[in-house]
Amino acid sequence: MNVLKTTLPYIISGISVGGQYALIAIGYTMVYGILRLINFAHGDVFMVAGLMMVYLAASLPLYLAIPLVILLTVLLGFTIERVAYKPLRTAPRMSVMISAIGVSYLLQNLALYITGGLNKNYPQIPWISDRISIFGMETSRVTVITPFLTIILVIVLVQLINHTKIGMAMRAVSRDFETSQLMGIQINRVISATFIIGTFLAAVGSILFFTNYPGVVPTSGAMPGLKAFVAAVFGGIGSIPGAVIGAFIIGVAESVIKGLDTILVVNGVISEQIGLATFSDAFTFVLLIIILVFKPTGLFGEKSTDKV
């Protein structure tokens, strides 16, 4: 019982972090499904959304700032695709990946220039940043809302993909790029739509994520971005439910490891803190390497065969 009591707070906050990762991971998994591209800039778009919120909330009321942040982030995602990825559509995959790394480098340096490298305090959003108490532990309301909001958004997205025309086009393009082009699907529109959905979810994710953190710095996006990508790979890249489940697993694992020292000390397994929290980020990658070795297509990934 004691074990459960000490672990529960970490699991709850882990589920919340997992929900935020899930929103980013969907952007990765959809883009990869269609373009076979690891969009390294996605994490930085997430960071830019955070920074835009900081600057816009300083001069605008929140009910205007939030929609504007989401709109501008979507515009950014759309522009990145058009400027940096579209010209390379026929280039080798490595070139597009390098271009994505270049965009990530540019966004980080731009953020560094604008913020001067200082930590920018994220605005308090009323209601969702309020402190509430659940199962006898104190937390902010956003922690509780995130998983539900994530699941609602994912259900809407899955409906969109399964029951609309653009969704059908997306499924077709991710199955076979060339054939769907021959069938008259306008590839560029489908790809733009994918980026718009991905960045929309990342913008929502960024509002939820940064509310729980003290501030935004230019490198804030790199780690959540990588973790969300790992979540996408873990769940089987290209699969949306897979990415969501992967993100929740990684969020919980990360959060529990952050508190593992305390949990183990309280339960008498070890006598003093041994600094295991250092590995909260690294463990994500351990999970990644394990899954890649034993099931390279991820938990829900489809098996792909390469023809000569």
Add this chain to the structure above:
Amino acid sequence: MMQTRSKKNAWLAFLAVLAFLALIFVLDQIIKPTDRLGMLLIVLQKGAVYALAAVSMNLLNGYTGLFSLGHAGFMLLGAYTYAIFTIPDKSRDAVYQYYDAAVRFSIPEQLSRHMGGFGTALGILIALILAGAVAALLAWLIGLPVLRLKSDYLAIATLGFAEIIRALFQWSKLGPITNGSNLLKNFARASKFKLEIAGAKLSLSTFVPVLIATVSITLIVLIVNSTYGRAFKAIRDDEIAAEAMGINLAKHKMIAFVTSSFFAGVSGATLAMVLSIAQANNFKSAMTYEILLMVVLGGIGSITGSVIGSFLFVAASEWWLRGLDSGKFLGIEAPNIFRNGFRLVVFSVIIMIVVLFFRQGIMGEKELPDLFRKKKKTPAKEAES
């Protein structure tokens, strides 16, 4: 292309390298680090380190077609190995302030007791090779499971591996070896390298890093031009065809990965030597990305390209564009725009332009000597491709 290069050309290349080293040696004597041109020395030192790192990455990404992003991790291993084994006994306790140092001997110091100055140099060489060996050993271990993965998965797995290494080196329980998250210092560093001949003190602080990079890059060139190098290129161009030609894929991929990591380790050690400190937090994935961008700038698949790319990258970001950060650039004064960080913005825009519009980079797949005999080579090149 490589086989047709005559012996004469090899000699010419060798002499050019010797002349380059001699020039560096002279520069090292006439420019003082405090001079206006002192920046040049820093650019040469750092440029040499990054040139080696970029060439070793090119061996993997450009020649073998294995897209690996774990370079910073292997450089970290090299830097720490080198630093740990060259901290002199008397400053060890000062460096390991909070821990009880576990490794208590410095290779250069032990050897210099018996062999004097030569022993110090030999000790540093051994420490460098050890740095490479540790990185290579870990590359072998990680390569066993990871090299089976395909392009993007390999990239992300190696990136993750570098992050794991970084976390491990900052873990407080390993403090007695790695000094936890504190930095390592006071080890054998480039700024202290001197040669005493007949009472005259000659500075070697730029010469040594450049020499290490030159020797290592020469070794990589020899590997690339050997049968192994041709096998690597065959794997890059078409794995299935290469396998059908009797190339052992697993073996050759492993050789490329381990060799590349060995030299990444050496470059990490040289970086520590140049910067005088080693700290795990500096070896983030951003470092790997920068090295990758140097390779792209120079042209993927060209060794001289990587070298030129790294020197340009370092010179531009450390020296030429510095004015963009401090209010005045090319005579234009605009302190509001040219403030801290603007240099990197301009720089990343340039990089994006290269990536998007000059995908070949500076050299493409050519090497520097190819440019001098362009006319004769063109038909042969076409036939090759």
